[in-house]
Amino acid sequence: MTDLLYSEEEQALRAAVRDLLTDHCDVSAVIARGESDTPHDLALWKSLADGMGLAGLLVPEERGGQGATHREAAVVLEELGRAVAPVPYLTSAVVATEALLACDGEESADLLVRLASARAIGVLAVALHLAPGAAFTAVRHEDGRLYGELTGVADAAAADVLLVPSDDGGLFAVDPDAVTVVPQVSLDLTRPVARVVLDGAPGRRLGDADPAVRRALRAAAGLLASEQLGIAEWSLTETVRHLKERKQFNRPVGGFQALKHRLAQLWLEVVNLRAAARGAADALATGEDVDVAVAVAQAYAASVAVRAAEEAVQLHGGIGMTWEHPAHLYLKRAKADSIAYGTAGAHRGALAELVDLQAP
Structure with missing residues (x-):
């Protein structure tokens, strides 16, 4: 039976990535960088990819990488989603890497070594x-x-x-x-x-090109769900924290029943998203029912991430509407992710075909 729980190694990896992002991915700097001509934080990318060796997680050891699986890469993407980190991890360490893994020859092998060692971004x-x-x-x-x-x-x-x-x-x-x-x-x-x-x-x-692109896009769609999970988890966690601290009529806003119901429903959706994202990552790692697991994850992930980010903006009140508050970063990433590597509707259609059901 598939075990979707995080292993001790995955938890340790999460802690290490989160600590690094806490120290080197300041939200105010991310907001300022988005307005500049250099939206990518290449110093942070070097720390993640070179310092921690995360760029080569999906590359086998004999080809210069870490020899890890998509489960570990999913943990990294969860944390990058929680920090809306402006680094090309998904595009280079996942998409370009998977495309190169589908190719044979010395040229692709050399490029894999360069990407895995963070000497190049693909x-x-x-x-x-x-x-x-x-x-x-x-x-x-x-x-x-x-x-x-x-x-x-x-x-x-x-x-x-x-x-x-x-x-x-x-x-x-x-x-x-x-x-x-x-x-x-x-x-x-x-x-x-x-x-x-x-x-x-x-x-x-x-x-x-065809098998390389297909392999890359399938891995991208499957692991994107983990990034969307990180966005949703941050949105829920920060909204709960804010509502516990914010007072109205001399009592915490989070104590009002209507808001409790909204947060409880959102929590259930985030829990379901975690299961779907973990299922997709595990399927990619084991090679079992990959297409179905990826389609299920992406059919569900987009709406949850977007709703969580929208709730964060709304329930933070006036401060959630300001440029200085990071809520807008998460809403924009969630919206962009909702059409990345296929919309939810496209994945539902694909899922219907995979399980022999007529699409709506």
Whole structure:
């Protein structure tokens, strides 16, 4: 029977990541960074990826990584979600890494070592909204060079290497200096998206694009639920804390029955989300019923994370509406995550097909 409880090792990993984020991921700095030209905190990324070795969690030891599983990566993403940390962990340590693990050859092996050792940040150049199995945009490959335009690529501005699918079925490694990266307007300031323009950019073929992209997007959707869990847990915890301290009519606001009911319902939804997210992470780690577990998690996660963040804004009252309070960061991340790697509706449709039920 699948054990969804956290192991001692996973709890220790959580504590270490949370301590580092507490010391180095100040909310006011995250808010200020979102307004600047450097939304990514590369110093924090170096501490996480290089100092703690988290960039190579999903890479086998024989290929230069930590040899951990998706369960450990899920714990890291929970904590990053709780801190809305502006680091490219999901895009590099999960998505790009999974794409490279689907490729053979020395070139992909060398890139894996660079990503696992945090010497490089990798980004799979597909739109952030794509669901697992969805058709993706491929650029034109001609005489060893790539031509085309890709939009909605998350964390492209921070990339040291772009993994670009081509129309001949290949996946190519491209130097960001050979392309034009144009920032696009993004609701979530902590995970910016960009348009990537390739006009004769040279590329090094790594392998076949279709299996690599499918594997990467499936892992991304499954582990994104853990990030959404972190967002929901922070929102619930901080809202409960605020309502215990905030007084009205000389009594804590949290003592009013109507608010108790709202928080109790939200707690139940967060508990269910934890089970779904842990189930997806465990399925990815074991390879059992992966597609079903991922679809279940993403069919449920988005609405819970968004509702938790909305409740945090509402129940914090006037202070929750201010730019200085971090509630808006969590609401924006939750909203952006709700369409990342497939909407809840897309995953429900996929789930219906997987279990032979007619989609609504």
